[in-house]
Amino acid sequence: MEPVITIKDLRMRYEKGKEEILKGINLQIYPGQIIGYIGPNGAGKSTTVKIMLGILDEFEGEINIFGRDISKDRTYYKKKIGYVPESAEIYENLTAHEYLTFLGEVYGIKAEKADNKAKKLLSLFGIKEGNYHSRISSYSKGMKQKLLIVASLIHDPDILFLDEPLSGLDANSVMIFKEVLAQLAANGKTIFYSSHIMEVVEKISDRILLLNEGQIVADGTFEELKAMSEEGSLEGIFNQLTGFNKHKDIADEFINTLKVV
Numbered sequence: 001m002e003p004v005i006t007i008k009d010l011r012m013r014y015e016k017g018k019e020e021i022l023k024g025i026n027l028q029i030y031p032g033q034i035i036g037y038i039g040p041n042g043a044g045k046s047t048t049v050k051i052m053l054g055i056l057d058e059f060e061g062e063i064n065i066f067g068r069d070i071s072k073d074r075t076y077y078k079k080k081i082g083y084v085p086e087s088a089e090i091y092e093n094l095t096a097h098e099y100l101t102f103l104g105e106v107y108g109i110k111a112e113k114a115d116n117k118a119k120k121l122l123s124l125f126g127i128k129e130g131n132y133h134s135r136i137s138s139y140s141k142g143m144k145q146k147l148l149i150v151a152s153l154i155h156d157p158d159i160l161f162l163d164e165p166l167s168g169l170d171a172n173s174v175m176i177f178k179e180v181l182a183q184l185a186a187n188g189k190t191i192f193y194s195s196h197i198m199e200v201v202e203k204i205s206d207r208i209l210l211l212n213e214g215q216i217v218a219d220g221t222f223e224e225l226k227a228m229s230e231e232g233s234l235e236g237i238f239n240q241l242t243g244f245n246k247h248k249d250i251a252d253e254f255i256n257t258l259k260v261v
């Protein structure tokens with residue numbers, strides 16, 4: 001099977017002369033994989049994703065998506081990818097109906113078709129037609145998250161980049177969305193799933209990538225990662241591979257500092 005994404009020696013620094021944020025990443029990602037992309041705050045996960053999305057272009061190395069170099073052809077692949085950002089600037093004055101039909105049209109879907117699809121997808125997520133026609137500014141956090149998820153999928157992308165996608169979703173919606181992801185992957189879609197919620201990453205991922213200080217320090221299934229470490233949970237593996245064993249000492253110091261007034 002041909003990889004859907006190939007990354008060769010990816011390096012990135014935000015400012016000249018400053019330290020590299022990404023220090024030589026090499027990866028091949030295949031269709032139908034759910035990739036759990038994890039790592040400590042500041043490891044470089046969002047930077048990698050933004051480079052693949054074409055938002056950042058000052059990188060070194062080579063990235064091929066659908067077999068073509070994204071530096072040479074910057075637009076062709078964007079119709080085939082979807083993105084749920086960790087926090088988004090949505091056009092809050094628009095209604096969901098206006099926003100999603102506009103977005104659908106940007107992707108070349110006819111307004112009526114985008115409208116029907118958006119309305120149906122949101123209703124499956126528990127957002128009623130009345131709310132579909134209200135301004136996004138009136139939405140709760142979870143409703144906005146559902147809107148972002150639907151917006152990322154409206155054009156039926158082949159690759160989906162998700163950053164903490166479950167944020168704010170209620171338990172029922174989480175179950176629906178996890179099942180949707182499993183079915184998308186079974187249909188050959190590729191899902192890049194960034195999250196700090198280790199229990200979820202452990203359960204849904206076919207392959208886990210752990211990024212630490214700009215380098216991939218583990219790459220395998222949860223079972224493979226477990227076999228290389230002494231730990232039984234992904235949280236334990238994460239701590240071991242990032243060399244972290246001080247949570248108790250730090251919490252003690254935190255509490256002691258709080259007591260000083």
Ligand SMILES: Nc1ncnc2c1ncn2[C@@H]1O[C@H](COP(=O)(O)OP(=O)(O)OP(=O)(O)O)[C@@H](O)[C@H]1O
Pocket residue numbers: 014021039040041042043044045046047048
């Ligand atoms: N626009 C920017 N300008 C300068 N430095 C940046 C910029 N964006 C990110 N960085 C730096 O790059 C490093 C990696 O950041 P990045 O957002 O990719 O990490 P992350 O792994 O996604 O973290 P988190 O888990 O907190 O979301 C951090 O040190 C951050 O300060």
